[in-house]
Amino acid sequence: MSEFEDILVGGEFAAFRAAYAPAVRPVGPAAVRETVRRRRRRTAVVTAAAVVLAVAIPVTANAALHRRDGPPHVPAATPGSPPSATTPSPTPSPTSSTASPTRAAPDGRISRAQLLAARLDLPTWPSYAPKTCTTHDVRLRAEPEPEPDYRPVLLGDELRYGDLDGDGATETVGLVGCRFGEAKAKQVLAFDRDETGRIVTMGRIVGTREGMDDITEFSVQADGKVRVRVADIQPCCSTPEWAPQRQWRTYAWTGERFAQTAGPTKFGIDPRLTDLTLTAGDLVLGPPDNVGRRLGSVTVTVVNKGPVDVPRLGFTDFSSVGKPSGGDVTRCRPVRSEGSDACVLDSLPAGGRKTYTFRFLIGPVPMGGPALLRVIHYDSQEQYWTDLKPKDNAVELHTAG
Numbered sequence: 001m002s003e004f005e006d007i008l009v010g011g012e013f014a015a016f017r018a019a020y021a022p023a024v025r026p027v028g029p030a031a032v033r034e035t036v037r038r039r040r041r042r043t044a045v046v047t048a049a050a051v052v053l054a055v056a057i058p059v060t061a062n063a064a065l066h067r068r069d070g071p072p073h074v075p076a077a078t079p080g081s082p083p084s085a086t087t088p089s090p091t092p093s094p095t096s097s098t099a100s101p102t103r104a105a106p107d108g109r110i111s112r113a114q115l116l117a118a119r120l121d122l123p124t125w126p127s128y129a130p131k132t133c134t135t136h137d138v139r140l141r142a143e144p145e146p147e148p149d150y151r152p153v154l155l156g157d158e159l160r161y162g163d164l165d166g167d168g169a170t171e172t173v174g175l176v177g178c179r180f181g182e183a184k185a186k187q188v189l190a191f192d193r194d195e196t197g198r199i200v201t202m203g204r205i206v207g208t209r210e211g212m213d214d215i216t217e218f219s220v221q222a223d224g225k226v227r228v229r230v231a232d233i234q235p236c237c238s239t240p241e242w243a244p245q246r247q248w249r250t251y252a253w254t255g256e257r258f259a260q261t262a263g264p265t266k267f268g269i270d271p272r273l274t275d276l277t278l279t280a281g282d283l284v285l286g287p288p289d290n291v292g293r294r295l296g297s298v299t300v301t302v303v304n305k306g307p308v309d310v311p312r313l314g315f316t317d318f319s320s321v322g323k324p325s326g327g328d329v330t331r332c333r334p335v336r337s338e339g340s341d342a343c344v345l346d347s348l349p350a351g352g353r354k355t356y357t358f359r360f361l362i363g364p365v366p367m368g369g370p371a372l373l374r375v376i377h378y379d380s381q382e383q384y385w386t387d388l389k390p391k392d393n394a395v396e397l398h399t400a401g
Helices: 003-024 030-071 112-117
Strands: 152-163 171-180 183-194 199-209 214-220 226-230 245-254 258-262 276-280 283-285 293-304 312-316 323-327 333-336 339-342 353-362 372-378 394-396
Touching: 112 152, 112 171, 152 214, 171 214, 183 214, 183 226, 199 214, 199 226, 199 245, 199 258, 276 372, 312 353, 339 372, 339 394
Parallel strands: none
Antiparallel strands: 152 171, 171 183, 183 199, 214 226, 226 245, 245 258, 276 293, 283 293, 293 353, 312 339, 312 372, 323 353, 333 339, 372 394
């Protein structure tokens, strides 16, 4: 290519750059969802610009040469010989592209210290959370939080990492909580960086709500999906650790938000629970002794309406009646229950019925409240369970005699 042709082609490059450069210029940082969309749009624009450039440069360069030299010379045909084919002018190859290269997505791998130092906007908390669970310009605190501090806190020591949105860069996942009373509202959140490097909240993956009261574990899979272990009860306020139902659910980025893609969507009736009912006859009192104490006897019946077998039946609230003094009480094995010891006896399969007689020594001074008995479902590890219909697990005793 001659020097003059270089000048003409260079001019065409400059004209193209002036016309198309604004179309591929980044518009600047914004919210992270717009950032994700802009990454995809930018790739499409740059690709289109490159195609236009590849077509426009040869055409304009060739046109410029034609303007200078006129039509290409076609040799005259020699009599008796076939006409020569017209050979197009060689297409000049561009030496460089004027289109901006595709910018890499920001690196969203964020350390725990960096996340704790950032100022963040968080998704809204559940309606039951207190006003101290803020969402704007929040600086997360580390566990354990000082009491009684009810501001958002970064739970646990570990963050998880993965390419959540398929842009080729890593994002960060963490569990954030905010205390209300003895429990916490919780959210699994995704964090990223915008084009300026500022840490931003990409979105909420899942949060606690009515019917799903706890989040205990989470992980990021190789395909960018997030697995979260959730529970229907948050063990607090005297609720034992074994009581909640737990499920694994999977979530993925849709381009706008995170949505559940696998696993159960709700909790049903706890399959570990059964329906016990307790009925009782009168508390029959004998004659008083020389200090006014009386021996009382009561017969109770327990029915297991199912659907679960009960490995151990337990009875509580004996102290509201009197001092245990005979009958089936002598076979009791004391087991710790909700706030007091329970008398643990036999198993009772679903559909079964058992009757017991308990005797008490009752003092001359009334106990100060109603005499009650309550039945409790215990498993083989002597862990106690709630009942499907707890209202019929207790009975008030009426005296006779």
